[in-house]
Structures are given as C-alpha cells and as structure tokens.
Amino acid sequence: MAVARPFDKLPALNSAALLLVGADGSAQQRLAEAVLRERKEFEISIHLATSLPLPAERDHLRPRIDLIVFIIDIKSKYSLKNVEASLAYVDASFFLGKVCFLVTGVGRVNNCSIEMNAIWKLRDVYCSPVLLCELEVERIQATTAQRLLRMLQICAGHVPGVSALTFGSLMRSSADD
Amino acid sequence: MAAGAVLGAAGTDGTRVQTAPGGERPGAMEPAEGAARTLPSTGRVSVAGRISGAGRLSRGPHLRKLSGRLGVSPSGRALPPGSQENADPQKIAFLLRKQWTLYSVTPLYKFSSAHLKDYGRQLGAFIAAEKQKGLAVEVGVELGIKVAVSSLPGLKGSDQDHAAVLVQLSLKSSASQKKTEEKLIWSGWFCCVAGDDLSLNVLEDFTCLPLFLANGAESYTSLVGSWFQKTFDCCFRRLVISPLILTWMAALWTGYKVDKTSSAVELVFSVPCLPQPLDISYAIHTEDAKALWDTVQKTPGEITQEEVDVFMDCLYSHFHRHFKIHLSATKLVKVSTGIASARCDGIIKFLQSQYIIRVLMLLTELAVAQIQ
Numbered sequence: 001m002a003v004a005r006p007f008d009k010l011p012a013l014n015s016a017a018l019l020l021v022g023a024d025g026s027a028q029q030r031l032a033e034a035v036l037r038e039r040k041e042f043e044i045s046i047h048l049a050t051s052l053p054l055p056a057e058r059d060h061l062r063p064r065i066d067l068i069v070f071i072i073d074i075k076s077k078y079s080l081k082n083v084e085a086s087l088a089y090v091d092a093s094f095f096l097g098k099v100c101f102l103v104t105g106v107g108r109v110n111n112c113s114i115e116m117n118a119i120w121k122l123r124d125v126y127c128s129p130v131l132l133c134e135l136e137v138e139r140i141q142a143t144t145a146q147r148l149l150r151m152l153q154i155c156a157g158h159v160p161g162v163s164a165l166t167f168g169s170l171m172r173s174s175a176d177d
Numbered sequence: 178m179a180a181g182a183v184l185g186a187a188g189t190d191g192t193r194v195q196t197a198p199g200g201e202r203p204g205a206m207e208p209a210e211g212a213a214r215t216l217p218s219t220g221r222v223s224v225a226g227r228i229s230g231a232g233r234l235s236r237g238p239h240l241r242k243l244s245g246r247l248g249v250s251p252s253g254r255a256l257p258p259g260s261q262e263n264a265d266p267q268k269i270a271f272l273l274r275k276q277w278t279l280y281s282v283t284p285l286y287k288f289s290s291a292h293l294k295d296y297g298r299q300l301g302a303f304i305a306a307e308k309q310k311g312l313a314v315e316v317g318v319e320l321g322i323k324v325a326v327s328s329l330p331g332l333k334g335s336d337q338d339h340a341a342v343l344v345q346l347s348l349k350s351s352a353s354q355k356k357t358e359e360k361l362i363w364s365g366w367f368c369c370v371a372g373d374d375l376s377l378n379v380l381e382d383f384t385c386l387p388l389f390l391a392n393g394a395e396s397y398t399s400l401v402g403s404w405f406q407k408t409f410d411c412c413f414r415r416l417v418i419s420p421l422i423l424t425w426m427a428a429l430w431t432g433y434k435v436d437k438t439s440s441a442v443e444l445v446f447s448v449p450c451l452p453q454p455l456d457i458s459y460a461i462h463t464e465d466a467k468a469l470w471d472t473v474q475k476t477p478g479e480i481t482q483e484e485v486d487v488f489m490d491c492l493y494s495h496f497h498r499h500f501k502i503h504l505s506a507t508k509l510v511k512v513s514t515g516i517a518s519a520r521c522d523g524i525i526k527f528l529q530s531q532y533i534i535r536v537l538m539l540l541t542e543l544a545v546a547q548i549q
Contacts, residue, residue, distance in 0.1 A: 023506065026450075075420075075449075077489075078506035110417040110521075111508065113424075115482055 004052065005091045006098055009064040015043035016156035017063045018148070021086055022071025023050055023079040027104065027135050031071075034145035042158060044149075052086035066156040067098055069148060072119065074105040074112045080119075087126065097168030098155050099128040102144070107134035129171040268331065272366075272527055277390035278398070279416035279523040281544035282367065284375070284383035285409035290328055290340065296408075297326035300344070303404045304397075323347045323359060334371030334538055339384050341368035346397055363393030365401060370537040375545045387544040388537070389413065390525070416523040416544055420509040423521060426539065428485040430514040431466045432474060433532055442466040443518075444492070445511035446504055457507065459496060463515055 004019075018035065020028045025048070032046040045063060047054075054062070068090065073079040083101075090099065103119055105111065123130045133144040155164040301324040308322075329341035346363040367386035369376075376385040391398045402413045418426075431442055441460040448455040473488045474480065493504045511520045517536050518526045525540065527533050 075508060076506045078503045081505060110419050113420040113505075113508070115421060117482065 003089055003091050004054065004065060004068065004094060006065070006094050009062075011064050011156070012043075014041075014158075015045065015063070016066045016152050016158070017045045017047065018152050019047045019049065019065045019068045020071060021049050021052060021068060021083065022073070022102075023076065023082045024071070024073055025050065027073070028071060031135060031141065031145065031148075034141050035149055038142075038145055038149050040149060040153075042153070042156070044152065051082050052089040065098075067100065067148075067152045068094060069100050069102050071102045071104060072114070074103055074114050075108070077113045080114050084122075095126050095128055097128075097164030097166075099126065100148075100151060101126075101128060101130045102148075103130060103132050104135045106132045107137065107140075127168070127172065129168065129175065268329070269530055269533060272533065273530060274526065274528060275392045277392050277525050277527075279418075279525055279540060279544070280389040280391065280402070280413045281416045281547040282387055282389045282405075283412045283548055284379050284385050284387075285405070285411045287382050288384040288386075288409050290342070293326045293328060293342070297324045297344075299408070300324045300326065300401065300404050304346070304400055307400055321349055322362075323349055329366060329368070332368050332370065332534070332537065334369075334534065334541075335373065337376055338369045338372060339386055341366055342386065344401060346393070346401075363391070363397040363401075365389060365391040365393075365398065368537060368541070370534060370541045372541050372545055375548065387548060388416075388541050414547065416540075416547055418519060418521050418523060418543065420521065422543060423509045423512045423519060424485055424489050425480075426517075426519050427512045427514070428470060428488050429480065429539070430512075430516040430532075430536075431463075431470045431488075432480075433516055433535075435463065435515045435529065440513075440515060442515075443511075443513045444509060446507040447510045448507045456510075457502070457504070459492070459504070461492070466514075 018032075020032060022028050028048045032048060035046060036044065047062065047065070070083045070086065071079070072083050101119070101122060119130060122128075131144065131147060134140045135144065151167070153159055154162050154167045157163070301322065304322050304324065323346070325343075325345045325347070327343050327345075329343045332341040333339070343364065343366040345361060347359040348362045349359055367389050369386050369388065372385055372387055375387055379385055391401075405411060406413060427442065427444060441462055443458060443460045446457045446459065448457060469491055470488055473484050473491070475484070490505075496502065496504050509521070512518065513526075516527075516529050516532045518528070525536070527536060
C-alpha cells in the first residue's frame with residue numbers, strides 16, 4: 001500500500017509538484033492548464049489522479065509532492081466519497097499545511113447533492129483549508145489557479161519566512177473569524 | 178436483462194430497471210423484483226453500521242434558519258399536534274393527483290381575508306382587460322373568465338398560520354342556448370404550514386403565505402401572478418428543489434405508513450456530461466424500501482442527515498452491485514412515492530390526503546428558505 005509521504009524524497013532545484021485528486025478528469029485537466037498558464041518563476045509539474053493510492057510501479061519516477069488538492073464537486077456525492085476514501089492513503093504529516101480541499105460547483109445552489117456540513121467536518125477533522133470555487137466560470141478558474149499557485153509556492157518552501165504550517169494555520173484562523 | 182451497451186453494465190438476476198435515452202421514460206415502470214426483495218435480509222444493515230460512524234447532527238429549531246444557505250438539509254421535525262384533524266379529506270380531495278407548480282411568495286402587503294370577493298372581482302377585471310389587449314391566448318366562443326377567490330380552512334400547521342387562499346379561474350361558455358357551463362381552467366392556492374420563522378420576523382400589515390401552487394396554463398399563472406405582485410407588492414419566484422432535498426423527501430416519505438399497497442418508490446436520475454441526455458429510473462417495492470428505512474432510522478419522529486445518507490447509500494450500492502453504475506455521480510431529478518411525487522424543477526403531486534399537511538410543511542420550509 002503506497003502512502004503518500006511528504007519528505008521521503010529529495011526536493012528538486014527551483015521546482016514544485018502539485019497533485020490534483022478528484023473524480024472528474026476533465027475539470028482537473030482544465031484547472032491544471034489554468035495553473036500552468038500563470039506567470040511563475042519556478043518549474044511546476046502537475047499530477048492528476050482520480051483517486052489514491054498512486055500506483056507503486058512508477059513511484060520512483062515521481063518527484064516529491066508539495067501540495068495535494070482534493071477536488072470535490074458539490075453536484076456529485078460520488079466525488080465526496082472518492083475523496084474520503086483517498087484521504088486514508090495520505091500520511092499524517094501531509095496535513096500540516098500541505099493538503100487543501102477545493103469545492104467546485106458552488107455557483108449553483110439548486111444542484112447541490114452534498115450537505116455543506118460534511119465539507120466543514122472534513123475541514124475540521126483534517127485541519128486543512130477549504131477553497132470554494134466555480135470552475136465552470138473562466139474568471140473564477142483563473143483566480144483559483146492563482147491561489148493554488150501561491151499556496152504551492154509556499155508549500156514548496158520558495159517563500160522565505162513562511163512555511164506551509166504557518167500558512168495553513170493563518171488560513172484557518174482567518175476562516176474562523 | 179442487460180442494460181444498453183452505452184452503459185456497459187449487465188444485470189444478471191432479473192432486476193429490471195429500464196434506461197431511456199432522450200429524456201423520455203417508458204410508460205410502465207416495473208419495480209426491481211427478486212433482487213430488491215432481498216434488500217432487508219442480506220446484511221445490508223452491516224453496511225449501514227459502518228458508514229454512520231460519526232455522531233448525530235443535533236436537530237433543533239436553530240437549524241431551520243440555516244437551511245437557506247448552500248446545501249443544508251431541512252430539519253426533520255415532528256408534526257405539531259392538533260393540525261391533523263383540521264384537514265377535512267373531502268374538502269381537499271380536489272388537490273390530489275394534480276400536478277402543482279411551486280412558487281415562493283414574499284409576504285403580501287395589506288392583504289385581508291375579509292375582502293376575498295373584492296379581490297376576485299378585481300382579478301376578473303384585470304384578466305378581462307389583459308385579454309382585450311391580446312396578451313392572453315384564448316380562442317373560441319366564450320363569455321369570459323370567472324374568478325373565484327376563497328379561503329381553504331384546515332390547511333395550516335398551527336394557529337399562527339394564515340388560512341390558505343384558493344384562486345380558481347373558470348371558463349364560462351354557452352354549451353346550449355339555455356345553460357351556461359363553467360369549466361375550471363386554472364387553480365392556484367397560497368398556503369402556509371408551520372411558517373413560524375417567517376411570521377415572527379414580519380411587520381404589521383404583512384400576511385405570510387410563502388407557498389404558492391398553480392395548476393393550469395402558464396399564461397394564466399403569469400396573469401394572476403402579475404396582478405398579485407402589483408396589488409400586494411410581493412414577489413413570486415419559482416421554487417427549485419435541489420437533489421439533496423429530494424433525497425430527504427425520498428427518505429421521509431418512504432417512512433410514512435401507507436394503508437393500501439401503492440406504487441413503487443421511484444427515483445429518476447439524469448446522467449450529466451454525455452453527448453445524449455440519459456435518464457435512469459430506479460424503482461423499489463414500497464415494502465422493501467420501508468423495511469430498509471426502518472432499519473436505518475433510530476429515533477421515531479426525528480431524522481438526521483446521516484440516516485438519509487445511509488439510506489441512499491444502501492440504494493446506490495445495491496444498484497452499483499448489479500449495474501456497475503455509480504448513481505451518486507448522477508443528479509437526482511425526480512422522486513415519487515405513494516405519498517407524493519416531486520421533481521427538481523419545482524413540480525409536486527399529492528397522492529394521499531392524510532399526509533398532505535406534512536408535505537406542505539416541508540414545502541413551506543423550502544419556500545421560506547428561498548425567500549430569506
């Protein structure tokens with residue numbers, strides 16, 4: 001059973017790796033392309049997965065993952081179940097600021113199949129921030145890509161003075177206010 | 178019977194669930210025989226036990242205010258006492274088995290139940306004036322449209338609720354030389370069942386009747402709606418029911434006891450992201466569904482979100498076992514049980530008079546949530 005561990009590989013110079021986990025492949029693809037279009041000073045590699053664990057055969061070829069984003073579509077209960085099942089394969093030390101939940105589809109209140117309390121429970125149990133977005137809208141997709149890029153930069157350690165854990169607790173305390 | 182090739186699934190033990198492309202459904206839906214009957218006895222209860230691990234969401238009056246926000250389910254309150262007896266089955270029999278389109282209405286300003294006849298006359302004059310302008314579509318020999326506005330007693334949850342108001346449009350036509358026949362062409366009614374949250378916050382001169390149900394041609398609905406909006410400064414909005422609320426309705430209504438064996442519990446799902454729209458209809462025997470719900474529900478008279486989730490998960494995993502399709506990734510668009518049937522675009526049909534108050538209570542809560 002391959003568990004994703006944050007520090008079992010050496011980091012590469014001036015680069016960062018992002019892992020997107022979610023049931024809907026096409027939305028992930030579009031988000032990944034949006035992130036790659038942003039202006040950045042370091043190299044990014046984005047890995048897409050429908051669920052964890054990642055296959056162990058190619059594990060030696062993958063770089064160190066700096067940020068895992070779990071994508072939940074509010075219209076599909078299946079995506080929530082998928083994410084909950086995948087969370088078991090993530091090592092506990094990842095949850096110190098290197099995991100984030102992205103909830104998409106919040107523009108359509110009338111189509112929701114998931115109760116928001118379930119999302120807040122995930123946020124509280126796993127101590128990770130929740131970003132709400134609507135990936136169908138171009139502008140919001142671009143904004144979300146910028147946010148993720150910034151978070152990735154912090155989690156990969158490229159911002160001096162701010163660690164992933166500091167940033168995670170900052171997001172949590174501002175969300176509680 | 179194997180399902181269509183586009184789904185790539187195989188049902189091997191005679192479960193019959195038909196899938197219809199193009200959004201149409203075949204006429205007679207047979208319940209899933211054989212396999213569905215084994216639902217209560219094949220240890221599905223163990224699945225229920227595993228999933229519902231994390232404590233219970235506490236239910237209380239404070240949660241009702243939250244139901245307006247994104248994706249919070251309504252509270253499963255018990256029926257307030259004393260309201261069952263008020264609903265006279267004969268008087269409300271005409272409400273059954275008709276398709277009602279749902280609207281949410283903001284409080285009406287200076288509406289008085291003493292002037293219902295005046296309102297009827299004014300509405301009749303308005304409709305006649307509109308027809309003269311050529312806005313309403315009506316062809317043929319007729320003498321005019323008669324409007325009747327009356328009060329419907331017995332359709333309220335508590336004494337604070339305003340009595341329901343019924344508006345009926347009938348077409349007067351002379352069938353023969355002496356007789357003038359009246360044919361009911363449109364009916365609509367306002368009601369409020371246990372709308373305490375809204376009526377507490379409202380000022381004087383405002384009447385709270387947040388739920389409006391209409392049956393008949395859309396042109397008349399818009400005429401009546403625009404007259405009410407102009408006269409009482411209110412706002413009509415189509416009530417939309419989200420899939421989350423539909424699962425609540427499915428669980429709630431399955432739990433009610435029905436005397437005679439009624440039709441099956443039927444859930445219709447629409448599959449997104451396909452080149453051709455596809456609808457999946459999943460029908461379960463009422464007794465089996467009720468047996469499953471009884472094993473899931475712990476406290477009588479109170480329902481939590483976890484119990485509804487477990488109930489739906491059991492149904493989804495049963496379907497997945499036979500057809501390898503994840504229904505949880507599709508959108509639930511219609512629920513129909515022996516009590517009532519509801520569609521996600523805000524269409525409801527009442528089938529049993531004894532439970533009409535409870536269904537109205539849930540719909541009132543949804544309407545209030547949409548207003549706030």
